[in-house]
Amino acid sequence: MKRRTGPSKGDLREAAILDAARTLFAEQPYDAVTIDDLARAAGLSRTGFYFYFRTKAAxxxxxxxxxxxxLGASHVWFDSTGPSPVLLREQLLASAQLWREHAGVLSCAPGTAEVREFNARVTARHDERCAEKISRDQQLGTATTTIPANRLAEMVGAIRDARWSQMANASDAELDDAVQDIAEAIQRLVYGPTPVS
Known part of the structure; x- marks a missing residue:
C-alpha cells in the first residue's frame, strides 16, 4: 500500500476555497461575496464547493x-509570571500584526449564529488564559486584587480589541505606538502605575 506523502486533493481544494475567501473578504464586504464567487475563485463548481463547506459562514x-x-501560539505573556512588560509587548505585537494583515477577514461581522458562537469561544478562551495569568499574579502579590481576575481579563480583551479595530491600514510606526499604548494601559490596569518589571 502506498503511503501518501503530501496533502490530498481534497485538502488542496479546501485550502483553495479558504485562500479565495481570504482574498475576496479583503476586497469587498462579506455580504457582497456569494457562494458562486468563492467557488469560481477556487476553481470549483458550486456543487464542488458544497462538498467542502455547507455555508459561506462556515x-x-x-x-x-x-x-x-x-495567534494562540503567540500568547507568551499568559505563561509568564509578574508584569513581564517585554513579553506583553511581544504578544500584543503579534496580535496587532495578524490583525493588520487579515483585517478584511477578522473584521467580518455577519449575524450568523455559527460565526457568533465561534467568536464567543475564541473570546472565552482568551479571557480564561488571561484570567489564569492574572490570578497567579494576584496570589504572588504583584497584581491588583481590588477587581476579580476574570473581570480584569475581560477588560484587557476589550482594551485590545477596541484599538485593533483601527489597525487595518496602520503604518509600522502607528502599529508600534498602538502596541505601546495598549501595553501600558494593561500594565496600569492589572499591576498599578509602576509595575515591577
Whole structure:
C-alpha cells in the first residue's frame, strides 16, 4: 500500500476555497461575496464547493480558526509570571500584526449564529488564559486584587480589541505606538502605575 506523502486533493481544494475567501473578504464586504464567487475563485463548481463547506459562514469560521490558532501560539505573556512588560509587548505585537494583515477577514461581522458562537469561544478562551495569568499574579502579590481576575481579563480583551479595530491600514510606526499604548494601559490596569518589571 502506498503511503501518501503530501496533502490530498481534497485538502488542496479546501485550502483553495479558504485562500479565495481570504482574498475576496479583503476586497469587498462579506455580504457582497456569494457562494458562486468563492467557488469560481477556487476553481470549483458550486456543487464542488458544497462538498467542502455547507455555508459561506462556515468558510469564514474556518478561515478565522486558522488565524486564531496562529495567534494562540503567540500568547507568551499568559505563561509568564509578574508584569513581564517585554513579553506583553511581544504578544500584543503579534496580535496587532495578524490583525493588520487579515483585517478584511477578522473584521467580518455577519449575524450568523455559527460565526457568533465561534467568536464567543475564541473570546472565552482568551479571557480564561488571561484570567489564569492574572490570578497567579494576584496570589504572588504583584497584581491588583481590588477587581476579580476574570473581570480584569475581560477588560484587557476589550482594551485590545477596541484599538485593533483601527489597525487595518496602520503604518509600522502607528502599529508600534498602538502596541505601546495598549501595553501600558494593561500594565496600569492589572499591576498599578509602576509595575515591577
Amino acid at each position: 468558510v469564514l469560521t474556518a478561515l478565522m480558526a486558522r488565524f486564531w490558532d496562529v
